[in-house]
Amino acid sequence: MDKLTQTAWLIPLFPLAAFLILTALGRSYRRVGVLIGIVGSFAAFLFSLFIVVDRLGANQVDYNYSIEWLAIGDYSLRIGFEITNLTTLMLAVVTLVSLLVQLYSAGYMKDDERITVFYGYVSLFTFSMLGLVLSDNLLSFYIFWELVGVCSFLLIGFWFTLPKARAAAKKAFIVTRVGDVGLLLAILLLFWYMPEHALDFTTIQSVFDGQSGAITNGITTLIALLLFVGAIGKSGQFPLHVWLPDAMEGPTPISALIHAATMVAAGVFLIARTFDIFQDSAAAMETIAYVGGFTAIFAATIALAQNDIKRILAYSTVSQLGYMMMALGLGSLTGGIFHLFTHAFFKALLFLGAGSIIHAVHTQNINEMGGLRSKMSVTTWTFAIGALALIGIPPFSGFWSKDLILSAAWETNPLLFGAGLAAAFLTALYMSRLFFLVFMGKPSAASMDAQESRAVMTLPLIVLAVLAAVSGFVETPWNGWLGTWLTDGSEEAHASGAVIAYSVAVGLLGIYIGWLAYGKRSISFAAWHERLPWLVRLLERGYYNDELYSAVIIKPLKLLGNVLLAFDTYVIGGIVRIAGAAVSTAGRAAARLQNGQAQTYSLAAAIGLVVLVAAIVGRRFLP
Amino acid sequence: MLASYLTVAAMLFCIGLYGALVKRNAVVVLLCLELMLNAVNLNLVAFSKYGVVPSLTGQIFSLFTITVAAAEAAIGVAILIALFRMRGTVNVDEFDKMRR
Numbered sequence: 028m029d030k031l032t033q034t035a036w037l038i039p040l041f042p043l044a045a046f047l048i049l050t051a052l053g054r055s056y057r058r059v060g061v062l063i064g065i066v067g068s069f070a071a072f073l074f075s076l077f078i079v080v081d082r083l084g085a086n087q088v089d090y091n092y093s094i095e096w097l098a099i100g101d102y103s104l105r106i107g108f109e110i111t112n113l114t115t116l117m118l119a120v121v122t123l124v125s126l127l128v129q130l131y132s133a134g135y136m137k138d139d140e141r142i143t144v145f146y147g148y149v150s151l152f153t154f155s156m157l158g159l160v161l162s163d164n165l166l167s168f169y170i171f172w173e174l175v176g177v178c179s180f181l182l183i184g185f186w187f188t189l190p191k192a193r194a195a196a197k198k199a200f201i202v203t204r205v206g207d208v209g210l211l212l213a214i215l216l217l218f219w220y221m222p223e224h225a226l227d228f229t230t231i232q233s234v235f236d237g238q239s240g241a242i243t244n245g246i247t248t249l250i251a252l253l254l255f256v257g258a259i260g261k262s263g264q265f266p267l268h269v270w271l272p273d274a275m276e277g278p279t280p281i282s283a284l285i286h287a288a289t290m291v292a293a294g295v296f297l298i299a300r301t302f303d304i305f306q307d308s309a310a311a312m313e314t315i316a317y318v319g320g321f322t323a324i325f326a327a328t329i330a331l332a333q334n335d336i337k338r339i340l341a342y343s344t345v346s347q348l349g350y351m352m353m354a355l356g357l358g359s360l361t362g363g364i365f366h367l368f369t370h371a372f373f374k375a376l377l378f379l380g381a382g383s384i385i386h387a388v389h390t391q392n393i394n395e396m397g398g399l400r401s402k403m404s405v406t407t408w409t410f411a412i413g414a415l416a417l418i419g420i421p422p423f424s425g426f427w428s429k430d431l432i433l434s435a436a437w438e439t440n441p442l443l444f445g446a447g448l449a450a451a452f453l454t455a456l457y458m459s460r461l462f463f464l465v466f467m468g469k470p471s472a473a474s475m476d477a478q479e480s481r482a483v484m485t486l487p488l489i490v491l492a493v494l495a496a497v498s499g500f501v502e503t504p505w506n507g508w509l510g511t512w513l514t515d516g517s518e519e520a521h522a523s524g525a526v527i528a529y530s531v532a533v534g535l536l537g538i539y540i541g542w543l544a545y546g547k548r549s550i551s552f553a554a555w556h557e558r559l560p561w562l563v564r565l566l567e568r569g570y571y572n573d574e575l576y577s578a579v580i581i582k583p584l585k586l587l588g589n590v591l592l593a594f595d596t597y598v599i600g601g602i603v604r605i606a607g608a609a610v611s612t613a614g615r616a617a618a619r620l621q622n623g624q625a626q627t628y629s630l631a632a633a634i635g636l637v638v639l640v641a642a643i644v645g646r647r648f649l650p
Numbered sequence: 651m652l653a654s655y656l657t658v659a660a661m662l663f664c665i666g667l668y669g670a671l672v673k674r675n676a677v678v679v680l681l682c683l684e685l686m687l688n689a690v691n692l693n694l695v696a697f698s699k700y701g702v703v704p705s706l707t708g709q710i711f712s713l714f715t716i717t718v719a720a721a722e723a724a725i726g727v728a729i730l731i732a733l734f735r736m737r738g739t740v741n742v743d744e745f746d747k748m749r750r
Contacts, residue, residue, distance in 0.1 A: 623749025626679075626742060630671050 031081050032090045036108045038078075038118065039157035041070040042125075042150040049147035057142055064146030065129050068153055072122035079119045082112060083512075091163055091229060102224055109163035109228065112512050113364065117160040117296060120371045121289050123494075125153045127487035128284040131379050134484035135280055135386060145185060149284065152178035156289050160296070164227035165214050168297075172210065172261070175290050176203055182285060183277040195273040202270040206260015210297075213253035220246055228300055235303040244308065251304050251311035254297060255318075262294030262348045265322040269572050271345055275337040279382030282337060287344050287378050288371035295351045295367050302360050316356025320446040322349030325570070327453035331460070332566035335391045336381045339461055342569075343417065344374055346450055350432055353443060359435035361510035365502050366432060368509075369424035372498055373416035376491035380410035383484055384465065387477035393461060398470030402477040405485045407466050409492035414462050416495040418455040418534045424499030426530070431502060434526045448533055455537020463545035655696035663689035676733070676740040680726045687719045 045067025049060050093107025129149060136142045155178055159171035177200075184196030218224050220242050221234060234242070242250075258264070263271035274286045285291070298305060298315070305311050323346045330342035347370050354362030383406045388396055400407045416423035419430070429451060436444035470477075479485065502509035504523070543550045565571065620631075662685055669682030691712040698708025734740055 621749060623746030624743065625745070625748070626671050628748075633667065633671065 031077050032110050033092065035074075035078055035090075035110050035118075035161065036092075038071045038074045038122070039154045039161065041074070042067045042153035042157065046147050046150035046154060049143055049150060052143060054141060054143055060143035060146055061129075061133050064150050065126070065133070067150050068122060068126045068129050071153065071157065072119075072126045075115075075118040075122045078110065079115055082110070082115050087112060089229075091227075093163055093227070104166065105164065105227065106167045107163045107227075108161040110161075113296075113299060114160050116364065116368060116513070118157065120368060121153065121156050121160060124284055124288040124371055124375050125149070125156075127490055128280045128375065128379070131283075131382070131484050131487040132278075132280040134481045135382055136278060141185075145182075145278070148178055148181050148185070149281075152182065152285060152290070156293070159293060163229070165217065165231075165301075166226050168300075169210060169214055172257075172293065172297075173207065175285075175293065176200065176207070176261075179203075179274070179285050179290055182281040183274045185277055185281070189276065192276040195270075195276040199270040199274050202267055203260040206257045206267055206294075209253045209256025209260070211257075213250050213257065216246065216250050216253065220250075231301060232303045235307050247304060248308040248310050251308045252314060254301055254304065255311065255315055258294030258297050258352070259318070260294070261297070262291050262352065263345045264294070264318055264349060264352055265325055266572070268322065268326065268345045269569075269576065272338050272341040272569070275335070275341050279337065279378060279385060282341070283375040283378030283382070286341065287374040291344060291348060292351075292367045292371065295348065295355065295363055298352075298355050299360055299364055302355070305355070306358070312356050312358060314356070316353050316440065316443055319349045319352025319354075319356055320443045320450075322346065323353060323450035324446055324453065325349075327450045327457065329566055329569045330457040331453060332563055334394055334567075336384065336393050336396075336461065336465065337378070337391055339393070339457060340374070340377055340381060343377075343454065343457070344370075346454065347374065347417070350429065350447065350450070353447065354432040354435060357432075357435045357439055357443065359432065361502065361507075361513055362428070362432040362435050364513060365509055366425075366428035368501075369416065369428040369495070369498055372491055373413045373423075373425055373495035376409060376413040376488060376495050377417065379484075379488055379491065380406050380413060383480045383488065384410075384477075386480055386484070393464045395471055396465045397468045398466070399477055400466040402470065403479045405479055405488060409485075409488040410466070411462065412492045413495050414458045416499075418458050418538065419451055419530055420534050420538075421527075421531065422496075422499070424495050424497065426534075427499035427503055430504065430527055430530055433530055434504070434523050437523060437526050448529060451530055452533040452537045455534045456541050459538045459541025460545050463541060467546050652696060652700040655692060655700070659689045659692040659696065662686075662692065674741055674743060676730050676742050676745075679742060680723065680730065683726070684719060684723060687715060687722075691715055 045063050048063050052060055052063075089109060089111045091107060091109040093105040095103050096106045097104040129146065132142075132145065132149070136145055139145065152175060155171050155174035159168060159175060162168040162171060180196050180200040183199050184192050186192045187196070214226065217231070218226060221230065225231070225234075235247070260267045271286060271291065275282055277286070305315070326342045326345035326349060330339050330346065333339045333342060347366065351363045351366045351370070354366060383403065384396065384399060385391055387403060387406075388399070390396065412423065416425035419426040421427075429447075433444060433447050433451075436447050500506075504527070540550075568574070620627075666682045666685030666687075666689060669685065670679050673679050673682060694708045694712040694715070698705055698712075701708070730740060733745070737744065
């Protein structure tokens, strides 16, 4: 084992140091602050890259190092880090996207007064995410899991003077918290049932892998489902997806880093990390697959009707995360992680591209854009690559990962294959709608004087575009390198001409229809607006999910809260007020005794003396 | 015999205490204090003559008390004059500085 891998715990410390320095510096030193943030994540990226290169060979041994943290009686709690091929891959993705996003933010956030605070938060997030990836046990995993949630909260609410941003931050925190409770319960159950209360991933793997019978099937399914509830919250799966579109109130680089590429993938990563538990429970696997498949279609239909460029991409993220979940549920660990890998690049690219557009035209409504092709060529080309990768057109990366997932579904579950195919078609449709409305046609009023963004913003776009184009080649139907690397050769690549044909066909069909409707404008969806206004409304409002939760959960809770508040104010508060009033009345009466007159005082003393004498003398006459 | 003296002394003391507690005029209060002291003197003398262990010490002690009482009266009147100069009154009711 190489020295380099043993010092992997240093990687998260670079961004942490950057965060601490940035916090200490405060809001002055804007340029230095930006530099510190970028240097911190660059160092982490470099280190991760070394480790990736180090582990590229076959049959690498996992490295695990832990120290005792707490000893309670006989039980000792250990924390440490673990380097496996999966964590190595995540390290590279997280540090690379973080670096590019920070570079991009130097341009995007240039005029923001609190740019150093922004960089501090991003550094803290990078630290937390890397800590989460490196964790070797569920407890420290959970700590970092919450920490990334906090960073997400801080960054969604970064422009906290806007009421919408405040509300979105609160919503994201509370909704993901619902999922976190599931994760916590799963950890508690594991702690309860695991031999020697072990919580580290290695032991979990050996306990569930060996079919040792230490844990019954029912409990396994329960643990798996509770873990999945945690993943649902973090990865925005139905029915807890509602926070993710609202999270777009945060700065666009944050949407790219946290709400597209890294943090929302943490749920997928969690399931991949504890995959042995899921493999022991067929019921849990089916649940994941169907929830994922449903989310993929569900979110894609909503994306069709949105007009805000960032919300379209957000629903697209939800949909793609559904794909990843579906892959994991179908038993294809490689499929889920591979799609996570490619999605991180092309979705970060799309978000950063969207940020570049918003920066230029100062609106987020795609109907107000148009004809940006001639104004912003770099953004246009990179965005096109990202869109093609998302739609899944060969040879771009998204095609290969989507193909792997669809192949897995093709062999085992025709229903989910259909769902995946339908979602792919819808993806093609809404992406082509977005692309043609934004870049093609005549320049609109808003985009008349749009200009290409500065090099510091376009450079990350170009890097990500290259990655989005070529990163798919690590795993093709003919070359299953990634799968072999991730799973020690237990998952083989399999080519299926039919699947490729289907997925390319629906992708091209979607683009063609999108082009007819929004490029050539020979067909129009206007008839839909007239004939089925309720359907369009339904999609625009995201199937009235927010309204439903508001009516079913929030309003009754608020009512209960108001009832309890009234009880507190009038009953408990009333008792307190009466007690207080009684004491202060007694005090006021007693205060009148202190009138400052020596005569009164001596009178009291004399009366006291008389009483005393009477008491002493009177005792003689008592029996 | 002793009981008569003690009764007179007790009455004298009670009158003095009553005056000290209820009189408004500070001079009268001082006079009442003297009454109480003299009631004590009377007790001392009575006990030295008719007590269980008669002794001359009681009478000498009463002389000391008279001396101290004279000094006390002098200081009391001096304070009273100072107070009168400052406040323009000798009404005890108005001396309520201790309240604050």
